[in-house]
Amino acid sequence: MTDPRVTLGGVDFAGPAFTASGCAAAGRELAGFFDLTEIGGVVTKSIMLRPRSGRPTPRMVETPSGMLNSIGLQGPGIESFLENDLAWLTDHGVTAVVSIAGETVDEFAQLARILRNEPAVKAIEVNISCPNVESRGQVFACEVMSASSVIHQVRRNISSDVPIFAKLTPDVTSIAEIALACHNAGADGLSVMNTTLGMAIDPDTLRPILGGVTGGLSGPAIRPMAVRCVWQIHQVLPDVPILGMGGIANGEDALQFIAAGASAVSVGTMTFHDPSAPVRVQRELLGLLDERGFTTVADAVGIAHRGGLT
Amino acid sequence: MTAQADAEILSVRRDGPYWQMSFAAPGIADGFRPGHFVAIAVDDAHILRRAFSIRSASTKAGGALQIIVSPKGPGTKWLVERRPGDLINVIAPLGKPFRLPTEPVPCVLVGGGYGVAPLFELASQLRARGCPVEIIVGAGDAQRLYGVVEARRVSDAVHVTTDDGSAGEHGRVTDPLRRILAGGHPAVYACGPMGMLQAVSEVSAEFGAVAQCAVEESMACGIGVCMTCVLPVIGDDGVTRMVRSCTEGPVFFGDRVRWSEVGTVPADTLGAPEPRDD
Numbered sequence: 001m002t003d004p005r006v007t008l009g010g011v012d013f014a015g016p017a018f019t020a021s022g023c024a025a026a027g028r029e030l031a032g033f034f035d036l037t038e039i040g041g042v043v044t045k046s047i048m049l050r051p052r053s054g055r056p057t058p059r060m061v062e063t064p065s066g067m068l069n070s071i072g073l074q075g076p077g078i079e080s081f082l083e084n085d086l087a088w089l090t091d092h093g094v095t096a097v098v099s100i101a102g103e104t105v106d107e108f109a110q111l112a113r114i115l116r117n118e119p120a121v122k123a124i125e126v127n128i129s130c131p132n133v134e135s136r137g138q139v140f141a142c143e144v145m146s147a148s149s150v151i152h153q154v155r156r157n158i159s160s161d162v163p164i165f166a167k168l169t170p171d172v173t174s175i176a177e178i179a180l181a182c183h184n185a186g187a188d189g190l191s192v193m194n195t196t197l198g199m200a201i202d203p204d205t206l207r208p209i210l211g212g213v214t215g216g217l218s219g220p221a222i223r224p225m226a227v228r229c230v231w232q233i234h235q236v237l238p239d240v241p242i243l244g245m246g247g248i249a250n251g252e253d254a255l256q257f258i259a260a261g262a263s264a265v266s267v268g269t270m271t272f273h274d275p276s277a278p279v280r281v282q283r284e285l286l287g288l289l290d291e292r293g294f295t296t297v298a299d300a301v302g303i304a305h306r307g308g309l310t
Numbered sequence: 311m312t313a314q315a316d317a318e319i320l321s322v323r324r325d326g327p328y329w330q331m332s333f334a335a336p337g338i339a340d341g342f343r344p345g346h347f348v349a350i351a352v353d354d355a356h357i358l359r360r361a362f363s364i365r366s367a368s369t370k371a372g373g374a375l376q377i378i379v380s381p382k383g384p385g386t387k388w389l390v391e392r393r394p395g396d397l398i399n400v401i402a403p404l405g406k407p408f409r410l411p412t413e414p415v416p417c418v419l420v421g422g423g424y425g426v427a428p429l430f431e432l433a434s435q436l437r438a439r440g441c442p443v444e445i446i447v448g449a450g451d452a453q454r455l456y457g458v459v460e461a462r463r464v465s466d467a468v469h470v471t472t473d474d475g476s477a478g479e480h481g482r483v484t485d486p487l488r489r490i491l492a493g494g495h496p497a498v499y500a501c502g503p504m505g506m507l508q509a510v511s512e513v514s515a516e517f518g519a520v521a522q523c524a525v526e527e528s529m530a531c532g533i534g535v536c537m538t539c540v541l542p543v544i545g546d547d548g549v550t551r552m553v554r555s556c557t558e559g560p561v562f563f564g565d566r567v568r569w570s571e572v573g574t575v576p577a578d579t580l581g582a583p584e585p586r587d588d
Contacts (some may be wrong), residue, residue, distance in 0.1 A: 022537075029534040029557070053552050056574045060530050060538035062358050067530060071537045077581070093518060132351035146415075211573065217410055272531040273357045275314060275401065309449055 002289040003121045003296045004282070006040060006264050008241045009163025009188035011122055013095060013264065017254065017282035020245050020268030021125055021167070021191075022047055022071065022097035022308035024278075026085035031092065033275035039282055040264055041095030043191075044085065044244075046127040048101050049110055055132060056211035061200045066247065067217025067269060068198050070212030072132045073101055078114055090120040099125040099167070100154070103138060108119040108150045112157035121162060123246040126154050126187070129169035129194035131216045141169045141194075148179050148185040153188030164189035165243055170196050170222075170229050179233040179240075189241040191266070193229045196222055214281075223247035227260050234261020234302050249277070251284020258285070258297065259304040312404060312533075313338050313410075316397045320374055326456050328424050329379045329390040332370070336404050339373030344432035345407035345524050349379060349532030351399040352385035358530045360385045363501065363560070364403065365427040371567040375402060378427040378456070380516060383385060398538045404532050405560045408432055408522050410548045411497050414440030419465070420483050420488050420510050420521075422502025423449050428524060433464040441497075442466050444490060448483035448506070451474035491517035498522070500564070504572055522562035525552025533558040540575050542568040550579045 004015040018040045024030055027042035036042055053247040054074025061068045075081070089096045089303045097122050097263050104107040108126065115121050127151050128140035140146040151166050158164060166182035168175055195216025200209045204239050208214075226246020233242060244262025249270045254267050265285070274280065286297075292309060294300045303309070317333040324330075342364055361487055362377040392398060408428075411417070417436050419429045427499040433443045443464070448453040448471040455477050461468045469486035470478025479485060483506060490496060491513065498521035500510040507523040510576040514521040527539040532558035543553045544566045552575060553559070570574055575582050 023535060025535045025537070033314060053575045053579045053583070054537065054540070055582040057538070057540060057572070058528060059540070060358075060528060060536070062530075065355065065357065067358060069530075069538065074540070093457060182421050210462075262508075269357065271357065272536050273351055274399070275531070275533055275535075310459070 001143045002286050002294050006287055006297050008243070008263055009123060010248055013165055014038065015040045015279050015282045016285060018043050018097065018185040018243065018264060018266045019271065019278050020266035021127060023268035023271045026081070026083070027094055028088050030271070030275055034279040036092065036094040039278050041122060041235045042089060043097040043125055043266055044099055046099040046130065047075050047078050047081045047099035047109050047111070048073060049078055051075065051080070053306060058209055058211055061209045061215070062196070063200065063217065064221060066198055066217055066221035068215035068217050069195070070132050070210040071216035072212055078111060080213060082118065086118060086120055095223055096120050096121050096127055097123045099127050101111050101127040101130055105149045105153050107158050108154040113155040116158050123165060124154065124158060125164045125165045125167050125191050125269045126151060127166050127167045127194070130297055131169065131171070131195055131197045131214070132212055139169060141166070141173055141178055144178060144181040145208060148181045149187035150170070151182045151187045167187040167191035167194055168229070169194045170225055175229045176232045176236045178235060185242055189246065190233060191243040192233060192262070193226050193246050194277055196225065214224065218247065220247035220249055223253060227256050228259055231304070234305060238302060251281055251288045254281050254285040255288050258300050259302070259308070261302040261305065263301050265296065311341055312401065313546065314399065314401045314455045317372070317400045319392050319394050319396045319398060321394055322392055325378065327454055328456055329381060330365070330376060331379055331389065332368070332374050332376045333398060333400065334371035334373070335400065335402060336372035339367040339375050342367040342375060342403050343407035344428050345404050345405065346403035347402060347532070347560060348400050348402035349529070353388045356385045357442060359401070359532050360389065360528045363428040363524060366431045378424045380424055387393055393419060394550065401532060403425060406558065408499055408524070408561050410439065411441065416423045416442045416494055416496040418444045418487065418496045419448065420446045420448070420487060420498065420500040420502070422506040423454055423485060424456045425502030425526070428460065429499065430460050430464050432499060437464070444469065446471065446483045446486050448472065448502070450474065481511065484509045487513050491519060491579065496518065497566060500524070501518060504569065505529050507564065508569035509570060511567065521538050523564045523567065524560045525555050525562060525567070526560070529556055532556050540578055544568065550576055552579060571588055
């Protein structure tokens with residue numbers, strides 16, 4: 001049987017599948033559906049310094065093989081998160097990867113300082129790519145300089161034994177270039193990818209459907225795009241761990257990401273369809289790796305770059 | 311206890327202008343209380359679950375649930391084309407149900423369109439507690455009117471209204487509601503479109519009553535992880551928050567929901583965006 005354990009940025013995780021930020025709240029809601037300790041960990045919904053209401057409804061539109069959302073980073077703020085959400089994860093022995101988001105570089109730095117003293121934080125995902133913000137200028141991952149400054153500030157404010165993952169957007173000309181910049185700025189790993197910006201118009205009213213006008217497209221519709229992004233980044237950074245995500249619905253999907261260069265995967269939108277999708281995907285993935293003779297997940301990472309199965 | 315299961319469809323049949331579907335839900339049906347809902351996965355082309363308020367539970371097949379479906383979109387059309395013996399993946403019971411009075415007080419139940427669905431079982435349970443029950447059934451027109459016969463079976467009096475007068479009283483559900491509230495102090499329960507819930511809440515407030523309203527917000531997951539089904543609700547601390555109708559609702563006290571601001575983020579909501587200068 002393939003060993004389920006994976007090591008990302010020097011930290012060991014129980015399995016290769018994680019929840020995806022924004023698709024699992026802070027984990028508690030999924031606990032009734034599967035054992036959260038079986039998967040690699042819960043990547044929590046991006047938390048900001050202060051409480052945030054998010055955007056007006058409608059916040060969701062179903063699209064072919066996917067959905068658009070314009071939630072807008074609704075959340076209780078870091079204080080409440082530590083007191084309620086992180087505490088719950090700790091009490092239940094669930095591995096927490098905390099996703100953080102800020103409106104300014106300094107907000108990211110402050111969040112990192114606050115999380116520095118939290119032993120329960122196994123890794124940090126730095127969400128520099130949420131499309132649901134007021135201006136494109138706030139999508140730090142669209143630009144090398146701003147992406148680098150955020151990652152640099154988080155890295156210098158958090159303990160060196162906590163790996164940080166930069167979450168990237170596909171909405172750029174060269175995602176590999178942004179990935180390189182983030183790695184040079186101190187990112188231990190890369191989360192690939194966030195939603196891609198989309199829009200839907202109501203044919204009756206001829207107005208945008210989403211309250212936020214535009215929104216992030218997710219689900220199986222974007223999977224090929226995400227596999228391509230993982231492939232391109234692994235090509236230039238073969239030793240940097242990638243948490244791959246984008247429309248993963250089953251083990252075969254996850255295996256594509258692993259072969260393209262991801263060291264582990266996050267299951268996002270499909271959790272809305274099937275709350276136990278993260279653990280199901282993990283079991284299916286491990287089964288497929290085992291069938292193909294891999295004793296560890298790591299052995300299969302990026303194998304598509306090396307000629308695949310021989 | 312909420313559970314996810316592949317449920318066998320027991321029956322799918324026309325029920326007035328809508329469809330009634332029954333599926334086996336052993337171990338799930340027992341936990342049903344009026345106001346609970348079920349989230350159902352539909353065909354592979356549509357990844358989001360569809361949410362339905364549960365009409366009733368029965369003991370068939372070791373426990374079964376019934377829902378009312380209005381096949382107006384691709385997912386719901388797919389659902390009513392299922393046949394007995396087919397399996398559908400369900401998650402139920404979900405949400406916070408209606409709260410029942412501890413005393414045998416009179417109750418008035420207001421349903422708009424197929425929003426009447428969860429009120430039949432509510433009426434039965436209220437009457438079992440000795441509460442006299444009146445039901446107001448409203449719709450845009452006679453074609454969309456649902457459940458009048460069933461309402462008569464489970465209540466002490468039924469009032470029917472249609473917006474165009476094609477059946478029952480010409481007017482809104484709030485017309486008979488106003489008369490009933492003027493004659494006593496009943497507990498008010500409502501389920502239906504947002505506009506109706508707002509009107510029921512406002513008329514109830516005029517008479518010093520608080521309506522329990524089951525809302526119908528568009529949901530992606532039904533279990534509290536997607537944050538799409540939010541609406542502005544005033545908490546016990548007086549602070550407005552964008553709350554999830556799936557986990558904190560679908561039943562809310564009508565005086566807590568900022569009905570006229572549903573679809574917006576009121577400026578005094580916790581964490582609302584700062585006013586912008588540009």
